[in-house]
Amino acid sequence: MIIIAPSVLSLDYSCFEQQMRDLHASKAQWLHFDVMDGHFVPNLTFGPDILKAFRKASHLFLDVHLMVEDPEFFSDVFIDAGAQMITFHTEALDNEPQRIMDLIRKIKGRGVKAGLTVKPNTPVETLLPYIDQVDLFLIMSVEPGFGGQSFIPQSLEKIATLRKLIDQQQASALIEVDGGINGHTGQLCKQAGVDVLVAGSYVFKDDIIAAVESLC
Ligand code: DX5
Ligand code: ZN
Numbered sequence: 001m002i003i004i005a006p007s008v009l010s011l012d013y014s015c016f017e018q019q020m021r022d023l024h025a026s027k028a029q030w031l032h033f034d035v036m037d038g039h040f041v042p043n044l045t046f047g048p049d050i051l052k053a054f055r056k057a058s059h060l061f062l063d064v065h066l067m068v069e070d071p072e073f074f075s076d077v078f079i080d081a082g083a084q085m086i087t088f089h090t091e092a093l094d095n096e097p098q099r100i101m102d103l104i105r106k107i108k109g110r111g112v113k114a115g116l117t118v119k120p121n122t123p124v125e126t127l128l129p130y131i132d133q134v135d136l137f138l139i140m141s142v143e144p145g146f147g148g149q150s151f152i153p154q155s156l157e158k159i160a161t162l163r164k165l166i167d168q169q170q171a172s173a174l175i176e177v178d179g180g181i182n183g184h185t186g187q188l189c190k191q192a193g194v195d196v197l198v199a200g201s202y203v204f205k206d207d208i209i210a211a212v213e214s215l216c
Contacts, residue, residue, distance in 0.1 A: 002190060004215050005030035005063050005176070006208070007200030008054070009045060010147045020057055022208035027216050030061040030085075032178070032198045034147075035078065037068040040092055041145035048081035055082035063196075065117070065178065067144045068092065072103055079110050087115030087138050087176075090126055097129060104133050115176070119144060124158040131171045136196070137162055141189075142179030147200040151180030156192045163193030186215045 006028050011019050023031070033051060038044040054062060064083040068074045071088035078086060086107045093099040100116070107114040115136035118126050120143055127137050139162070141155035155177060162175050176196035177189045186197050203211045 002194075002216060003030055003174075003196040004028045004203075004212050005032040005196055005198045006203040006212065007032040007034055007147065007178070007198050009034045010200035010204040012204060016057075019204070019208065023060070023212075024058065026209045026212035028060065028203075028212050030063045030196065031058060032200075033062060033064045033083075034200075035064060035066050035068060035074065036145065037070075037074075039069045040089065041067045043145045048077050051078060051081040051083065061085070063087070063115075063176075063198075065115075065138065065198075066092075072099070072106075075103065075107055076110075079107070079112050083112060085113040085115055085136060087117050087136060089117050089119065089144075091119055091122060095122075095126060100130065101133065104130065108135075117178075120152050120155070124161055127162070128165065131165060131169055131173060134173050136174045136176055138176045138178055138198075139194075140179055141177050141181070141185075144179075149180055151182075151185040155179075156188055159189060159192040159194050181215070183214045 036043045036045040061084050063085045064078050066088045071092050075086045104114045113135035116134045117138035139158050141151050142149040174195040177194045178198035181199040182202040
């Protein structure tokens with residue numbers, strides 16, 4: 001069963017209530033929350049109080065993607081605010097294995113699921129040592145920072161590689177893909193073995209319920 005995670009980066013905040021009603025009437029199971037600090041990526045988005053508001057307004061699973069320079073600090077802040085999954089970039093910890101493992105343990109120690117991700121130019125092999133440790137691997141299929149970009153086709157090979165290794169090792173980590181997902185690219189990712197589709201601009205451009213349905 002594929003999980004659809006609309007990215008609220010593209011939600012129209014001028015009609016929040018209606019958009020939330022549509023999301024709740026759709027087949028979406030998660031809400032994807034893109035946290036950007038203006039340093040790790042050249043854009044600024046949400047702080048923890050916005051996540052708290054989503055926690056009050058929705059029963060959906062809150063999937064937080066940290067694009068910040070200091071995930072060791074901000075993981076706690078967003079867990080306090082209601083995050084149920086925290087995904088962080090290995091690059092933000094200079095790809096240092098000890099720091100990565102410590103942060104995975106810290107997140108899980110707080111009873112929250114831990115996800116790991118890399119930017120498109122970081123090899124997917126960087127993720128492999130953590131295959132038994134994490135709940136999710138996020139494949140970035142655009143350069144992080146902005147919604148509405150085009151899907152990078154090489155992401156499909158990364159998904160297929162991870163799918164094979166996860167299955168071979170009988171690991172339970174989910175594979176999520178984020179960036180440029182629409183009806184067509186979503187289908188290709190499903191064929192490559194993805195478990196969670198993040199979609200922002202495609203879901204919120206018009207009919208939310210129909211767009212989510214077309215990704216299932
Ligand atoms: C990019 C974000 C994505 C983005 C996806 O940094 O991580 O989640 O919102 O947006 P679309 O689906 O428009 O590419
Ligand atoms: Zn994201």
